[in-house]
Amino acid sequence: MDETTVPSRYLQAAVNELSRLPSIGKRTALRLALYILKQDPLFADTLSDAIRDLSKVNYCKTCHNISDGDICDICSSIKRESSVVCVIEDTRDFIAIESTGQYNGLYHILGGVISPINGVGINDLTIENLVKRVEEGNFKEIILALPTTIEGDTTSLYLYKRLSRFGVAINTIARGVAFGDDLEYADQITLGRSILNRVPYCGMSSNKSI
Amino acid sequence: MDETTVPSRYLQAAVNELSRLPSIGKRTALRLALYILKQDPLFADTLSDAIRDLSKVNYCKTCHNISDGDICDICSSIKRESSVVCVIEDTRDFIAIESTGQYNGLYHILGGVISPINGVGINDLTIENLVKRVEEGNFKEIILALPTTIEGDTTSLYLYKRLSRFGVAINTIARGVAFGDDLEYADQITLGRSILNRVPYCGMSSNKSI
Numbered sequence A, B: 001m002d003e004t005t006v007p008s009r010y011l012q013a014a015v016n017e018l019s020r021l022p023s024i025g026k027r028t029a030l031r032l033a034l035y036i037l038k039q040d041p042l043f044a045d046t047l048s049d050a051i052r053d054l055s056k057v058n059y060c061k062t063c064h065n066i067s068d069g070d071i072c073d074i075c076s077s078i079k080r081e082s083s084v085v086c087v088i089e090d091t092r093d094f095i096a097i098e099s100t101g102q103y104n105g106l107y108h109i110l111g112g113v114i115s116p117i118n119g120v121g122i123n124d125l126t127i128e129n130l131v132k133r134v135e136e137g138n139f140k141e142i143i144l145a146l147p148t149t150i151e152g153d154t155t156s157l158y159l160y161k162r163l164s165r166f167g168v169a170i171n172t173i174a175r176g177v178a179f180g181d182d183l184e185y186a187d188q189i190t191l192g193r194s195i196l197n198r199v200p201y202c203g204m205s206s207n208k209s210i
Helices: A009-018 A026-038 A041-056 A091-100 A127-136 A150-166 A188-196 B009-018 B026-038 B041-056 B091-100 B127-136 B150-166 B188-196
Strands: A081-088 A105-109 A141-144 A169-172 B081-088 B105-109 B141-144 B169-172
Touching (some): A009 A026, A026 B091, A041 B026, A081 A127, A091 B026, A105 A127, A127 A150, A141 A150, B009 B026, B081 B091, B081 B127, B150 B169
Parallel strands (some): A081 A105, A081 A141, A141 A169, B081 B141, B141 B169
């Protein structure tokens, strides 16, 4: 889409900005901008305000999750099990785990995983804060819930080496064939590991939360 | 995605607003909002301004295209062939035709096509303005470039009936097998019509602009 063919510089500016978002190309950006144009002016104002207000988002000083205040609702809650901490990559994983309703402990958001190829080193993550938090805290269990990629595995191993000296149980989330999935469609690694990591039969799918 | 699991009301507001855009669900909206959060604050500000500025977009009083002023650049240009008008549905079609560089006439944007099912009647479109424009103007040719749907065909037929009495040539754009396409993959209606509407062989693909 040539700049000269867009009939308004405001439309062109909106297309340019929207197409800077991930997975939104010029055509999609144009479609979105024309859609916004067709709506009530309030629509554009509300959307515009919501995007601008994102700069008001804070980060929790304890767990580094996105938060409206200095300490997030989870870290300041007296209802959460404060002896368990789940180490995750980012806020999307936080939302995914919270959505299950199966976890009542605390979190620690690393902000990524160690990835020399992408220029992400140990100091780009919140690893030192986690080590300090475990050292000074009174945790019984650390759950590593990082991705099963080379980078995720490297990070998990590094965390294990740094944290194991504190005498805290270090677990990772169970991985295996998903509930309801047919064995024949599971990939070989998943099925293979789910056989190696078999657990005692307890009559039904376990559904107790921590 | 449950509202209670999003850790910031600003993030939640951005997700809610972004997911009101077409083909953007809650998960995509979350991904976009987190992406914006990770960028420089200037990114959110520029995007926010560009969206807000969309309300400054005007519509050309002559051709009803999106425009920064009361009369658009095309209608006010002395370089355009003012005896030809191309009738199209919306600004996206305008951009598509302008991008070809093959058309140098004027435009008329209908703002849609007649569609009783979607509640779009004759008075919801700029048909009366087009009739008045042709009646008062000095056009030699009208090109109908509306979609080949039932609604588009109905609209073209209605326009033909309203405009034919002015003694102006009324054409539609050529439809047929696309350049470079294999005949065996063309759909039956397209191939059938491209045989019926065959044109004299002129040695090569015609590439003259109006």
